[in-house]
Amino acid sequence: MDAYYASPSASFHDNTIARRFYQQRLNHLKFTPYPKDGLVTFGASGTNKCDREIIYKNAKVKAEKSDDLPSRGRQRRLGSAVIEYFQLDLIHMKKRLGDKAIFTVAETESGEFAFEDAAQLRKVFEHNGVKFAITAKPDGILDYDNKQLLFEYKTKATGIIEMNGKLDYSGAQDDHLQQVTAESLLFGIREGLIVYESTQKPSWFSDEDKKNVPKTRKTWRDGSPISDLRAEYFYITDDMQTKLLDGLAKQAALVYNGEVPEITFDMTQKCGFCPFTKHCKATLSDAEKAKLREIDSKMALSNMAYKYQHNNLVEYLKGVREGDEGEAI
Numbered sequence: 590m591d592a593y594y595a596s597p598s599a600s601f602h603d604n605t606i607a608r609r610f611y612q613q614r615l616n617h618l619k620f621t622p623y624p625k626d627g628l629v630t631f632g633a634s635g636t637n638k639c640d641r642e643i644i645y646k647n648a649k650v651k652a653e654k655s656d657d658l659p660s661r662g663r664q665r666r667l668g669s670a671v672i673e674y675f676q677l678d679l680i681h682m683k684k685r686l687g688d689k690a691i692f693t694v695a696e697t698e699s700g701e702f703a704f705e706d707a708a709q710l711r712k713v714f715e716h717n718g719v720k721f722a723i724t725a726k727p728d729g730i731l732d733y734d735n736k737q738l739l740f741e742y743k744t745k746a747t748g749i750i751e752m753n754g755k756l757d758y759s760g761a762q763d764d765h766l767q768q769v770t771a772e773s774l775l776f777g778i779r780e781g782l783i784v785y786e787s788t789q790k791p792s793w794f795s796d797e798d799k800k801n802v803p804k805t806r807k808t809w810r811d812g813s814p815i816s817d818l819r820a821e822y823f824y825i826t827d828d829m830q831t832k833l834l835d836g837l838a839k840q841a842a843l844v845y846n847g848e849v850p851e852i853t854f855d856m857t858q859k860c861g862f863c864p865f866t867k868h869c870k871a872t873l874s875d876a877e878k879a880k881l882r883e884i885d886s887k888m889a890l891s892n893m894a895y896k897y898q899h900n901n902l903v904e905y906l907k908g909v910r911e912g913d914e915g916e917a918i
């Protein structure tokens with residue numbers, strides 16, 4: 590990837606390749622519903638959701654739609670635009686790099702590039718006596734060394750230093766690994782790459798000697814820019830697949846039985862993109878509220894006070910009022 594972007598030819602696209610790419614995009618600009626088999630269907634990228642969110646979604650609780658911060662809207666569209674362009678770049682690798690293009694984009698049986706909708710699969714599973722379906726649209730499937738790799742591309746707005754720091758410390762994000770675990774079950778491919786791109790770029794020229802740039806914000810190190818692109822290799826084991834299927838079977842059973850599980854601290858760590866927060870808070874029992882408040886008080890006195898996990902809980906508790914005992918879904 591670095592060889593491609595370093596090349597002057599990366600600045601323009603080949604018309605024939607680009608036309609094929611955009612034609613494929615056009616062909617898939619349509620809505621294709623899941624088959625009506627009455628099964629709970631999990632999207633691979635939504636396999637890390639909280640149990641309550643899954644219940645609300647399947648119970649057709651109305652998703653809350655409120656205005657978001659405009660900057661977040663722009664960030665979302667930046668992420669979508671980057672991946673689309675990255676896919677277009679990927680299919681140029683062979684032409685631009687020749688034999689140096691060791692990863693190339695696989696093609697589907699119908700001769701399309703194996704990207705997203707063209708590669709989408711839905712498969713029914715029966716696990717622990719529960720039937721459900723998983724569907725996935727990987728960002729890509731790559732041909733590499735006579736085998737295939739799953740490929741996911743993630744943009745990060747947190748900045749180069751934070752992105753690299755997190756990846757150095759704990760590798761690919763858990764929810765991203767869960768997504769590719771789901772994909773491995775559908776496509777029968779266990780290896781792949783999750784590639785992270787920071788939307789912040791290193792300064793154009795070295796900032797190492799610039800006195801006006803604080804040490805913690807420098808984007809060059811030892812005479813080179815800090816990488817804004819990181820590829821995390823993964824191999825999905827049987828245990829990872831079983832753990833995922835266990836969790837999904839449990840959630841599907843909750844949906845079929847119409848049970849809303851009690852709130853837990855762990856659930857409050859997943860609220861960032863949940864469209865049911867008001868409903869969730871409004872349906873808490875007094876006992877659930879008391880339990881969360883107790884955890885909050887203990888955390889506030891611990892070394893976790895107002896760090897990431899505690900802040901998520903504090904955020905959830907905003908707007909949770911005493912005496913508002915909720916109703917079932």
Ligand code: SF4
Pocket residue numbers: 639640641642852856857859860861863864865866867869870
């Ligand atoms: S608001 Fe949080 S706890 Fe409630 S359903 Fe959504 S993710 Fe789960």
